[in-house]
Amino acid sequence: MAMLEVEDLNVRFYTEDGVVKATNDLSYRVEAGERFGVVGESGAGKSVTSLALMRLIDEPGVIESGEIRFKGRNLLEMDEKEMRELRGNEIAMIFQDAETALNPSYTVGEQISEAIRYHLGLDEAAARERAIETLESVGIPSAAQRYSDYPHEFSGGMQQRVVIAIALSCDPDLIIADEPTTALDVTIEAQILELLEEIATEFDTAIQLITHDLGVVAEFCDRVMVMYAGHPVEMAPVEDVYYDPQHPYTVGLMSSIPRIGDDRDRLQTIPGRMPDLIEMPPGCNFHPRCPYAEESCTRVEPPLVDVETGEPADPINSDAQAAACLAHTGELSGELDYEVTVRGEDDPAVPGDAPSSAGVSDR
Amino acid sequence: MSSETSQRTTERGRIRVSGFDVERVESRDPLSSWEPDLQSEAGRGRLEYAWQRFKRNRLALFGAATIVFMVLLAVFSRPISLPNGFPVLAGQTVQPFSLAPADPANQDVLTGYREPTLENLFSGTATGLYLFGADWAGRDILSRVMYGGRWSLSIGFIAVAMALLVGIPLGSIAGYYGGKVDEIIMRLVDLLYAFPFIVLAIAVIAVLGRGYWEMILALVVVGWLPYARIIRGEILSVKENEYVTAAKALGSRDRSIITRHILPNAMAPVIVQATLSIGTTVLVAAALGFIGLGLSPASAEWGVMLNVEQDAIARGRWWAGLFPGLAIFVFVMAINLVGDGVRDAFDPQGDQSDTDTGGLR
């Protein structure tokens, strides 16, 4: 049993304009100590997924169905008090924009130690000590003095470290990091990722990292889930996804990463934009933007299948690479004819063996 | 999508995907009838869009209907004749209708107060139906409330219109030219803002004396301040915008830049403020009438009616003051509903149920 198992999670937002299907039958797992990446464009339902884990979805959002099992217990069946015991204690969250995530009118120290006092029952002085230790562990210099500073007295990178310190303060088993580096510039981003990596190793904490940046995932994660329009389109160990992407959306995301020595004259992007989650395209949600789409894609909604066998994937129990594209169920007549090349290896292709898997079409 | 370029590690940048052919998507016919949402409201004018939203706001429509109803009652309560000196139609009756059940000036001093009654609904007496009762002089209160709207409402509308005529030009000048002119105008605004609305109005009346136009003037002296502030603020923010620079480069004269480009942008907050101000102004005018610094005690202005009857009300003759008071209340309420509706219409993102002070201080 994995530490976190999400099964058939459906989150809906009932808005004036219609029902927003933020996640659709979403299933995945995160093992203890694992680093799990969730990738997708903004609006793909990544943040909703993480808020759902904390049961912090605001009105008018509701978790309509599904199970979220954390260490075997279904979070959705817990009462508010039990849930509070978990939040910040066993599951902690790191938010995207540290500046707004911190309360401007309390000192950073107070914002860390209040959680410590509440969850660990420490007194004022002991909580303060622990908070200072935590601040030190996230690399804030002269932590004891900075304890009584206000958030606006910190730089952006330092604020993000404070937010991480809040998450770390009660030694959680799972940290959900929601785009922790998006608001930061590149050098700070590298430092923060490094810090997260240290933490994950040192405390053996599982991290679910949410990002729109495949590059970040490549460095940081063990396994990755690519989300599009509220559901996973590809899920696999990170090397598989990089060397052998099996869903056109993943391919699109990868082709749009700029790289040194690029001979293309402009950055390639995926055409069009993500549909709003109220009125989604029929069949495969991605078909209006997919170069490989065919008529059948507009009719049949592709299930998430094991790319080897074409059988329905089991994202909770299996590690096998899974993707949701008709190419893997044999309903696509064409091929996913892209190529993956790895620079620095003579072999021009750990070949885009996409064709080979698309080749299941003969079956 | 990700546009961040960073080559931190050896891992990054090694893998290259090719063959994801975007052109295929762009050149082919759409596979399904599904289309991404278009901005359906785009292209429509801001005013028209606001009007569409306003029309859907039932409370605001109800408020607007109430205002129209009260204005019509005031206009058609008694016939209107033009004064003899009027250039055309001198001395003629231009509005022949007389909805008020009795002449508001008809007295019956011997009987004096009468309680409101439905008895006379079908019989009727010469001095009124007394649906709202009669005041100390035996005058029909319903008729007086209807007729009194001519004062209370006209003061509100005229004072706000004049305040706009003062505030918008002054604010435009301050905002557009900046520098010393701006400094002088805005310091004056700050100074006048140091006095509460009614206190300043009282001070002006202390200087000018009482009377209809004196009162309007007093209300304008206070009333122009918010428009000057709003317009100046809007101009300062719009001024930096490119299209003004562009218009300047094309050699538009200053005045046409203000009227063509800046004013339309600043209109929304001004309209909201002006609507709400009508209510505030009517309220202050009535308060001035009530404290005896408004119109003459003989007039049927609503505040004055309450002033005349205040002892009677406190001693149990509630009808003598309740109805004119309610008239003020209903009107101000209706104006506030419309004002809120107008604001929501212009600013759909704003919090729906905020209640603005409407300049009420």
Added chain:
Amino acid sequence: MSLQRFVIKRALITIPLLLGISLLTFGMVHAIPGDPIDFITLFTELDPETEMEIRAEYGLDQPVYIQYIDWVTSAATGDFGRSIITRDPVISEIMERLPYTLVMGIMAFGVTLATAIPTGVIAAYYRNTKIDQASRVFALLGIAIPNFLLGLLLLLVFASWLDLFPILPPTSQGIVSYDMLVYTLLPAITIGTGSTALLMRLMRSSMVEELDKDYVRTARAKGLPERTVVQKHVLRNSLISVVTVAAIQVAFIISGSVVVEIVFSYPGIGRLLVNRVGNRDFPVIQAIVLLIGVAVILANFVADVLYAYLDPRIRY
């Protein structure tokens, strides 16, 4: 440290404002068409000698700017001359009535804060529910009802019908008496209703805005109980902007007192002002107008300082 500097800086800004309003109040008399002496003598015919004496007494024989300087300097020491009507020193007339208005104003302020803040918080927390709707309706009513009508209705119900209060204030016992303090509740509630309505909605919208901020989610994600999240994190931040407006309510309360003191025949400075405007007793009018202007400017000053004190981000 920097707060101190801010206070000094902010205090310096009020000086030109104070000078400005003194100039305006002084200018009032000179804006009246005609000779100011007529308002002193109430248009009686005078022999030239007496006229010269009066002109000398009131400084009217001096150039206008000298008159202004004289007026301001004596006003600064509390000397506003004598009332034209009663011939009493203006300052003693004002001091006699000021305590009544102050007590009433403080009560009104207390009523406002005590009702507006909790109801605003509740309306925000239960936003878009029946509770919120009810508070919105109350606010609409409270803002639209003329305070003099409300006052008269309160008198009608509580004094005339229920006989709980006398119709006229029991002034003979002075302001510091049980009867008078109890009576003052009526005008205080009358004035407070309007500002309660305003402040309540403001509290609500400020709180709604804060509730939507990211730090609230952070606080919830820490596992803090909802009460702590709201009371400790949200409330404090939403109060910051409300405090400012609460201080500005001083102006609202002064406006209210002018009208409401008439309703309740309340012996405060508002009623004094209104009576003397009728009599064109300019020394008294000027003194009261100046006093009100100063009060509002000071209230705004206090509001800004409070804001700077409460919000650690403000560093000038």
